[in-house]
Amino acid sequence: MARVLWAPFLAALVAVFVLLSSPVTYAEVPNAVPPKGEHNGKDVPQPIEFPHDIHAKINEINCMYCHTYARRSKVAGIPPTSKCMGCHSVIATDKPRIQKLTEYWEKRESPPWKKVHDVPDYVHFTHEKHLKRFVFDNEGMEVERVSEVCAFCHGEVKNMTVANKVKPLNMGFCVRCHEANDGPSDCWKCHK
Numbered sequence: 001m002a003r004v005l006w007a008p009f010l011a012a013l014v015a016v017f018v019l020l021s022s023p024v025t026y027a028e029v030p031n032a033v034p035p036k037g038e039h040n041g042k043d044v045p046q047p048i049e050f051p052h053d054i055h056a057k058i059n060e061i062n063c064m065y066c067h068t069y070a071r072r073s074k075v076a077g078i079p080p081t082s083k084c085m086g087c088h089s090v091i092a093t094d095k096p097r098i099q100k101l102t103e104y105w106e107k108r109e110s111p112p113w114k115k116v117h118d119v120p121d122y123v124h125f126t127h128e129k130h131l132k133r134f135v136f137d138n139e140g141m142e143v144e145r146v147s148e149v150c151a152f153c154h155g156e157v158k159n160m161t162v163a164n165k166v167k168p169l170n171m172g173f174c175v176r177c178h179e180a181n182d183g184p185s186d187c188w189k190c191h192k
């Protein structure tokens with residue numbers, strides 16, 4: 001009799017214990033060991049200071065809405081001005097930075113954005129493979145959280161008022177992450 005009554009109680013107790021002792025995993029990208037290493041990048045003067053925080057954090061626009069190619073090619077791509085104007089022909093038109101953007105648009109020019117990240121030409125890198133592995137083929141990972149994977153190599157861009165290089169992206173950084181996540185280790189995979 002007593003055994004019958006205790007069993008569910010014990011099961012509940014075990015469940016609570018397991019819950020409390022298992023690491024909290026939600027805040028982390030599942031099935032991934034994040035790379036280690038920081039870099040103190042200087043501000044890159046841009047033709048228009050583009051605030052990632054206003055777009056990606058406050059207005060929750062997905063990184064891949066603008067960096068469309070990241071999921072299917074080597075490069076992530078900088079969005080064309082037409083994409084900006086989809087919103088900025090009506091949003092914040094009184095702001096100086098938007099007026100400058102509109103001038104470029106009317107001249108049919110793109111603001112000459114400067115590169116923030118640039119690995120040497122002898123290095124082979126591709127966004128597609130990394131996004132496939134850590135987002136699209138990764139069970140338990142949602143596309144809405146893609147910025148956490150971008151953050152592995154670019155830091156918390158969604159908090160930035162100006163994009164900055166905050167990860168070293170040197171050989172040690174890449175190789176250590178490949179070792180920790182079963183990525184390729186052959187020299188020729190990263191060097192053509």
Ligand code: HEC
Pocket residue numbers: 046050052055056061062063064065066067078079113114115116117118147150151154157158162163
């Ligand atoms: C509304 C469009 C938009 C969204 C959304 C957006 N970006 Fe950007 N991103 C840009 C523009 C425009 C630039 C070029 C200006 C600059 O570098 O500051 C840029 C630049 C960058 C760069 C630097 C590129 C280089 O030259 O190396 C990185 C890295 C980046 N974005 C990552 C992200 C990540 C990660 C997210 C999501 C958290 C994101 N972006 C969301 C428009 C966007």
Ligand code: HEC
Pocket residue numbers: 048049050051054055059061066079080081083084085086087088091092095096097098101
């Ligand atoms: C999906 C809509 C959307 C797109 C696309 C978009 N923006 Fe914005 N942007 C906003 C919103 C919303 C704000 C905040 C406006 C406000 O505070 O009044 C904003 C604010 C800004 C600001 C700050 C303006 C200021 O001085 O307060 C800049 C600069 C800017 N956007 C540039 C761009 C550029 C460049 C692109 C294209 C790469 C772009 N935006 C694409 C919605 C968008």
Ligand code: HEC
Pocket residue numbers: 063064067070074075076077078117118119120125127130131146147149150151152153154169
């Ligand atoms: C595994 C590391 C890694 C991840 C993850 C990553 N990037 Fe990159 N990204 C790089 C490297 C390395 C470069 C420089 C490439 C070069 O110089 O050829 C770069 C360059 C860029 C650039 C500028 C040049 C280009 O490719 O258009 C943008 C924009 C960018 N990344 C956005 C993103 C976004 C958005 C995400 C997430 C959806 C992301 N990256 C995820 C490593 C990464």
Ligand code: HEC
Pocket residue numbers: 033034035119123124125126129130133152153169170173174175177178181182183184189190
């Ligand atoms: C977050 C950890 C991580 C970081 C940081 C990282 N990689 Fe990777 N990379 C991987 C993994 C895992 C794979 C294997 C993906 C798969 O399943 O195909 C991979 C695959 C690749 C491939 C594809 C190889 C092939 O099979 O064609 C190249 C090239 C590559 N990485 C280069 C780089 C370079 C260069 C850097 C640094 C700028 C870098 N990676 C940074 C984890 C990482």
Ligand code: HEC
Pocket residue numbers: 119120123169170171174175178184185186187188189190191
């Ligand atoms: C996961 C990608 C990756 C692998 C694997 C890799 N490298 Fe590299 N390597 C890089 C990157 C990224 C750089 C650029 C470093 C920089 O910009 O500071 C680099 C730079 C170099 C350089 C230039 C010298 C220097 O340090 O500036 C040499 C030489 C080199 N690698 C040789 C090798 C050899 C040999 C192997 C195999 C044992 C190898 N690499 C494997 C990513 C890789």
